[in-house]
Amino acid sequence: MPRFSVVIPMYNKADYIQRSVHSVLQQTLVDFELLIVNDCSTDKSLSRAEKIEDSRITILQHEVNKGLSASRNTGISNAKGDIITFLDADDEWKPNFLAAIDTLARKFPDCDIYGTDYEEKINNHTVIPVKNLPKAVRPNQYVKIEDFFTASLFNPIYCYSCVAFSRKALNKIGNFNTAVDIGEDLDFNIRANSQFKLAYYYKACAIYYVDIPNQMTNSTIRNKKLIDFKKFDRQAESHPGLKKYLNASRYYYASQYKNQRNKALFKKFKQDIDFSALSFKQKVLLECPFWMYQGLKKLKAFLIKRGIKVTPF
Incomplete structure (x- = not known):
């Protein structure tokens, strides 16, 4: 064997x-x-x-x-x-x-x-x-x-x-x-x-x-079946690390739906996020108007192409 x-x-x-x-x-x-x-x-x-x-x-x-x-x-x-x-x-x-x-x-x-x-x-x-x-x-x-x-x-x-x-x-x-x-x-x-x-x-x-840009595209996330975070929420109540991990994941999906201008699903994921656990940059990305968000994403893609990876943390 x-x-x-x-x-x-x-x-x-x-x-x-x-x-x-x-x-x-x-x-x-x-x-x-x-x-x-x-x-x-x-x-x-x-x-x-x-x-x-x-x-x-x-x-x-x-x-x-x-x-x-x-x-x-x-x-x-x-x-x-x-x-x-x-x-x-x-x-x-x-x-x-x-x-x-x-x-x-x-x-x-x-x-x-x-x-x-x-x-x-x-x-x-x-x-x-x-x-x-x-x-x-x-x-x-x-x-x-x-x-x-x-x-x-x-x-x-x-x-x-x-x-x-x-x-x-x-x-x-x-x-x-x-x-x-x-x-x-x-x-x-x-x-x-x-x-x-x-x-x-x-x-x-x-x-x-990694593909450029380093994110899920509209074609990969739209109409897909996503993980149900709520099934882990009870477990996370007694596990602070898991609770933060779920919150960071919810932020990630909310940002992807904002990028698609899918208001309904953006709102669905955003409403379950604990904003007190987010970084300042994460809060800005979620709350800023779409034109600013799109500009920041383009800047990120520009930097990645030159080997400079920036994160919202």
Whole structure:
């Protein structure tokens, strides 16, 4: 049985899939299987993946397009490894990623979630997003994160191209929620980190490729099924970190609907936000007139294209 099962969900990633797969095959730790889940790609993704010859690769096919969550679930259900990890088909790992996860699992046997830091690649510029980690945590350290939700208030401390789970944890957490189109990672993060401890390597071991501008577009958020934050509100009453995490997430979705000029949904998310927990910049963005908001967004996009990432925190 392999130590690791690597799951790559694939849908129309012909330009990137070979880069992602090769980054797995170049890992210094070689005890893994690689499961590529083809979610009915209509481009050349499948043919390009099939050209890569390695006995550790298995390609799984969906008969109909099911989406990202279902693709991850298919990978999990077919995985044989002790630890299951994911890589998006347009991202890549650095050669030490699996070795770092293995070190975390051995160093912190009471943890069942293992993550590393990541780089964002924006128009050939490399940015490492700011994390809200405790001051005592230093770069290159292997640490246990006591409160994932507080640590992820500014930016997620891991993305789904640099996190792994023990089989025991996945059996208890359950599948990714296929009823959610936008926010499936957030939903899974809450369920996972509410039940299990996280071990973390504070060094970027994955590269997350970001589109410009770095936000959900109208075409991706409109008419999508969003996570129901309210189902976590009762739990958050006894967990201050989770309460802040939910509030920050509500702010994020409200800002996206403001960007679309969707007044009804903007109001729906805004009314549940605790403004006392927002930064000054966040308050300004929510309350300012649309012409000012649009101007600030254009300025942000301009800066990102030049490798300067600004945040509302």
